[in-house]
Amino acid sequence: MSNLIRGLRGLALAMTGMAGSFAARAADTMESAYWNLPKGVTDISNEVWHLHMAAFWVCVVIAIVVFGVMFYSIFAHRRSKHPVPATFHHSTTVEIIWTIIPFVILIGLAVPAAGTLIKQYDTRNAEMTVKITGYQWKWQYEYVGEGVSFFSTLDPESNNARQLHSGIDPKTVPHYLHNTDNYLVLPVGKKVRFLLTSNDVIHGWWVPDLAIKKDAIPGYINEMWTQINEPGIYRGQCTVLCGRDHGFMPIVVHAMSAADYAAWLAKQKGGAEVAAAAPVVATDAAVDAPVAPAAAEAAPVEVAASSPAAAAPAAVDAKAGEKLFLGNCAACHQATGAGLPPTFPALTGSKVVAGPIDAQITQVLKGKNAMPPFAQLSDADIAAVVTYTRNNLGNKVGDTASAEQVKKLR
Ligand code: HEC
Ligand SMILES: [Cu+2]
Incomplete structure (x- = not known):
C-alpha cells in the first residue's frame, strides 16, 4: 500500500514537473505560433493555413458529435438501467445518412484543397x-x-x-x-x-x-x-x-x-x-x-618576406579563405586548426600543410579516407582555403595556391 502511495506521489510530482516545464516552454514560444502551423508570408501559405484550420474544426465538430453520442449511449443505456437489451438491428436510413454526411464533408474539404494544390504546382510565369x-x-x-x-x-x-x-x-x-x-x-x-x-x-x-x-x-x-x-x-x-x-x-x-x-x-x-x-x-x-564569425576582422595572411609570391594574397583572399575554412573544414579540423585527434588531424603544424602545395590541393579536391572531397567548391575557393591553411592556424608556409593550379589538379 505504501508502495502504491509512493508511486502515485512520484507520478504526481513528475506530472507537475512536466506541466511546469511545458508551461514555461509554451510561454517562451507563445508569440511564435507554437501551437499551430505558422500562417506564413505568402498567399499560398495563408491558403494552406486556412485549409488546415477548416479541417481542424471539422475534426473538432465530428469528435464532439461522435464522442457525445458514444458517452451518452454508454451512460443512458447502461445495464443497470436497461437489463434487457433492445433487439433491433439494421436501419437503411441511418446507413445512408452516415455514408452521405462523411462524403459531403470530404468533398467539401477536397475541393478547396485541390484548388490550392493546383496553384502550388503552377510554376509558370516566374520572374x-x-x-x-x-x-x-x-x-x-x-x-x-x-x-x-x-x-x-x-x-x-x-x-x-x-x-x-x-x-x-x-x-x-x-x-x-x-x-x-x-x-x-x-x-x-x-x-x-x-x-x-x-x-x-x-x-x-x-x-x-x-x-x-x-x-x-x-x-x-x-x-x-x-x-x-x-x-x-x-x-x-x-x-x-x-x-x-x-x-x-x-x-x-x-x-x-x-x-x-x-x-x-x-x-x-x-x-x-x-x-x-x-x-x-x-x-x-x-x-x-x-x-x-568572431575572428573575421583579424586574419592577415602572413607571408614570408623571401617568398616570390609575397605580394600576391590580397586581404580579400584571407577573409574568403577564413570564411571557407569555417564553413567547410572547421567542423572536423576546428576553427583553431587544432583538429580532434586522433580522427581529425590538427592542421596547425601538419606535415601535409607544410609539404608540397599540389599534394594538399589534391587532398582537398579528392578527399582522403574520412575526409570528404571538396570538388564542389570552385577553383578559386579551393585556392583560397588552401592558402588560408598554409598561412594561418599557426602555419607560416608563405606560399599561395592559385585557381589555375587547382584547375590543373582537378
Ligand atoms: C568530415 C571531416 C573533415 C572535413 C570537413 C575536412 N577534413 Fe581535412 N581531414 C579529415 C581527416 C579524417 C583527415 C585525415 C585523412 C587521413 O590522412 O586519413 C584530414 C586531413 C586533412 C589534411 C592533412 C592533415 C595531415 O596532417 O594529415 C589537410 C591539409 C586537410 N585535411 C585540410 C582540410 C581542408 C582545407 C578542409 C576544408 C576544405 C578539410 N580538411 C575538411 C577530415 C576532414
Ligand atoms: Cu540534408
Whole structure:
C-alpha cells in the first residue's frame, strides 16, 4: 500500500514537473505560433493555413458529435438501467445518412484543397529562377542567368557550439542550428521559381513560413515556387534524414524589397570578379542579422618576406579563405586548426600543410579516407582555403595556391 502511495506521489510530482516545464516552454514560444502551423508570408501559405484550420474544426465538430453520442449511449443505456437489451438491428436510413454526411464533408474539404494544390504546382510565369542543390551537409543557391552562386552552411557560431565538449551553452547562440553563413536572398512581391536537386543523397528543402517543402533528389529536378509578401528572415531545415549532419544544414531565406534585392545582386556580381570565393553575407542590421564569425576582422595572411609570391594574397583572399575554412573544414579540423585527434588531424603544424602545395590541393579536391572531397567548391575557393591553411592556424608556409593550379589538379 505504501508502495502504491509512493508511486502515485512520484507520478504526481513528475506530472507537475512536466506541466511546469511545458508551461514555461509554451510561454517562451507563445508569440511564435507554437501551437499551430505558422500562417506564413505568402498567399499560398495563408491558403494552406486556412485549409488546415477548416479541417481542424471539422475534426473538432465530428469528435464532439461522435464522442457525445458514444458517452451518452454508454451512460443512458447502461445495464443497470436497461437489463434487457433492445433487439433491433439494421436501419437503411441511418446507413445512408452516415455514408452521405462523411462524403459531403470530404468533398467539401477536397475541393478547396485541390484548388490550392493546383496553384502550388503552377510554376509558370516566374520572374526569376533559383537552383537549389543539396549537399552533405549544406545548400547551394544558384541565381539562374545571373552568374551568382554560393554555398550556405551552418553559421560558425552554431557550429562551434555543437562540437562535443565545446563548453559553449547553445542557449547563448542566437538561432542555434537555425542560422547559416550565407542567406538565400529573395525579393518580395516577385514570383520565384526553384529548381531543386541534390548532389549526393536525398535532402528536403522546407521553409514553413513559405509553405514549401520538397525533396531534393540526385538525378532529378523538382520544381516549386514562392512569392513572398513581407520582407523578413524565414528559417527552415533539411527534412530528409541525409546522414550524420542532417541536423546541421539549416535554411535561411532573407526576403527584401525589390530595390534592396537589386542592390544585393549587383554587389554579388561585382564581387564575383574580384573573388568568386567571397559571396557577401546578406546582412541587414535591421532584420535580425547573422553574427559575423568572431575572428573575421583579424586574419592577415602572413607571408614570408623571401617568398616570390609575397605580394600576391590580397586581404580579400584571407577573409574568403577564413570564411571557407569555417564553413567547410572547421567542423572536423576546428576553427583553431587544432583538429580532434586522433580522427581529425590538427592542421596547425601538419606535415601535409607544410609539404608540397599540389599534394594538399589534391587532398582537398579528392578527399582522403574520412575526409570528404571538396570538388564542389570552385577553383578559386579551393585556392583560397588552401592558402588560408598554409598561412594561418599557426602555419607560416608563405606560399599561395592559385585557381589555375587547382584547375590543373582537378
Ligand atoms: C568530415 C571531416 C573533415 C572535413 C570537413 C575536412 N577534413 Fe581535412 N581531414 C579529415 C581527416 C579524417 C583527415 C585525415 C585523412 C587521413 O590522412 O586519413 C584530414 C586531413 C586533412 C589534411 C592533412 C592533415 C595531415 O596532417 O594529415 C589537410 C591539409 C586537410 N585535411 C585540410 C582540410 C581542408 C582545407 C578542409 C576544408 C576544405 C578539410 N580538411 C575538411 C577530415 C576532414
Ligand atoms: Cu540534408
